[in-house]
Amino acid sequence: MRPIASIGLGDLVDLDGYPVHTPDSAVYRAAVDTARVGLRAEGCAVLGGFVRPEAVVRLNGEIIERKHATHYSTQVMNPYFHTDFNPHYPADHPVNTFIQRSSGFIPGDAWDSGCATDVLFRAPEVARFIADCLEINALYCYDDPLAGLTSNICDPGQQFTWHFDTNDFAVTVLVQPADEGGLFEYAPQIRSADNEGFDAIAAVLAGGRQGVRTLDLRPGDLQIFRGRHSLHRVTRVGAGSRSRHAAIFAYTLEPGVIGRVERTRQLFGRVLPAHEEAERHRVRSDTLLD
Ligand SMILES: O=C(O)CCC(=O)C(=O)O
Numbered sequence: 001m002r003p004i005a006s007i008g009l010g011d012l013v014d015l016d017g018y019p020v021h022t023p024d025s026a027v028y029r030a031a032v033d034t035a036r037v038g039l040r041a042e043g044c045a046v047l048g049g050f051v052r053p054e055a056v057v058r059l060n061g062e063i064i065e066r067k068h069a070t071h072y073s074t075q076v077m078n079p080y081f082h083t084d085f086n087p088h089y090p091a092d093h094p095v096n097t098f099i100q101r102s103s104g105f106i107p108g109d110a111w112d113s114g115c116a117t118d119v120l121f122r123a124p125e126v127a128r129f130i131a132d133c134l135e136i137n138a139l140y141c142y143d144d145p146l147a148g149l150t151s152n153i154c155d156p157g158q159q160f161t162w163h164f165d166t167n168d169f170a171v172t173v174l175v176q177p178a179d180e181g182g183l184f185e186y187a188p189q190i191r192s193a194d195n196e197g198f199d200a201i202a203a204v205l206a207g208g209r210q211g212v213r214t215l216d217l218r219p220g221d222l223q224i225f226r227g228r229h230s231l232h233r234v235t236r237v238g239a240g241s242r243s244r245h246a247a248i249f250a251y252t253l254e255p256g257v258i259g260r261v262e263r264t265r266q267l268f269g270r271v272l273p274a275h276e277e278a279e280r281h282r283v284r285s286d287t288l289l290d
């Protein structure tokens, strides 16, 4: 779907409910305040109906057009995306608890600059609004050429099992929900920068529901999520369901952040020279397991 004329913010965002272009307005402040409540308490905010219904149709069209570029992968992994047994930990430890993940990603380099999905991801007004919700001065589009702008595709029978994200924040727009399953679940702040929270994580991996939230997301809802400290998953999509499509906008606190070679290969099946280069100069902001 090539844009006929350039796409404006008002074509994509419900500017009445979310006037991202007028940060001094009372409505803007109220929306930010509401989001902050969820983010402070649980590292998660859902902005209902952020994307206009016509734009949701357009985003879904762009995903369907690029679905052939989806890289599907299946792995049996721990919450840190590792697949190998680690003899330094007991067998029932989260590090050695492996669950199947099967899903696909449309990679960053599949989107044309100027398509609706790309415009929404790169709109400075949207980034500033999200930064305001997160109570940070600025945020930056994740500079990873594959993982910055993606769509997570869960086809019938697939699930994105429990994991932590590498990037600081993720912003997701549910574009096409599954009819059955495909629900986003999370265990808020189950670990922190100085506490791995292994006992609580083990309980969730074993099927425990304590502290686990399930979101009832609608198409067009925008979710802001701190996925580095909150264990999360997308439950299995029913065998007879339609696919679940989510647009995922990744942002970071610092500019110029690029993903690890190993995880990039797992998720996208390839790496670009930029990934190899970044690996040689890697700086980490914490010592948590990745
Ligand atoms: O599709 C989603 O809602 C989130 C998927 C996810 O957690 C991820 O891509 O890391």
Ligand SMILES: [Fe+2]
Residues within 6 Å of the ligand: 163, 164, 165, 227, 232
């Ligand atoms: Fe995630």
